[in-house]
């Protein structure tokens with residue numbers, strides 16, 4: 001299997017299925033496609049049917065869309081606890097995963113994933129207040145049910161879906177509860193996440209669209225080194 005991914009520093013969608021593959025010890029290779037630079041969209045369009053990453057390639061099969069990739073992995077490896085074992089928990093895990101896929105647009109737009117950056121206080125809490133409230137309620141509820149450290153006790157695909165939230169909390173020092181900060185720390189402590197992070201921190205590339213200074217008009221495009 002091969003996973004086409006975007007720049008590790010920025011590509012929150014790529015991180016999610018990559019974590020599932022890496023955490024559950026599924027043999028795979030990956031390849032980074034650039035999310036900026038001249039002609040990058042042409043390359044994406046040539047390599048991926050949706051023009052987006054992540055894309056899972058398994059023989060002749062191409063699977064785009066993060067949720068579909070994760071479901072395919074769960075189908076291929078039924079012995080691996082990618083989703084919770086309990087049926088009701090599985091439904092809860094799929095529901096919060098679908099919610100992340102479809103929602104949290106303010107958080108995703110105003111606080112883009114940027115692993116190497118540290119911008120405490122740069123994202124107005126008002127702009128993302130509804131998303132933070134929902135995270136506190138939804139993740140807080142699951143963590144108190146399970147007792148942590150992950151949403152359903154052990155790490156599952158639902159945690160992979162929320163891993164980029166942990167990075168946003170850290171990059172922007174978002175005002176969240178101890179429960180969410182502890183959850184973020186559990187994500188950061190995961191060996192698979194540490195592997196991704198180490199590789200991300202070696203990347204030299206800048207994606208202007210995901211840089212807060214560019215988004216907030218503090219720095220012109222192309223000016224960041």
Ligand SMILES: N[C@@H](CCC(=O)N[C@@H](CS)C(=O)NCC(=O)O)C(=O)O
Pocket residue numbers: 006010011012013014035041044051052053054064065066067101
């Ligand atoms: N719905 C897609 C979203 C994938 C997505 O938006 N990926 C971004 C990178 S994180 C991308 O490929 N962007 C390409 C572009 O902006 O042209 C999924 O679930 O995988």
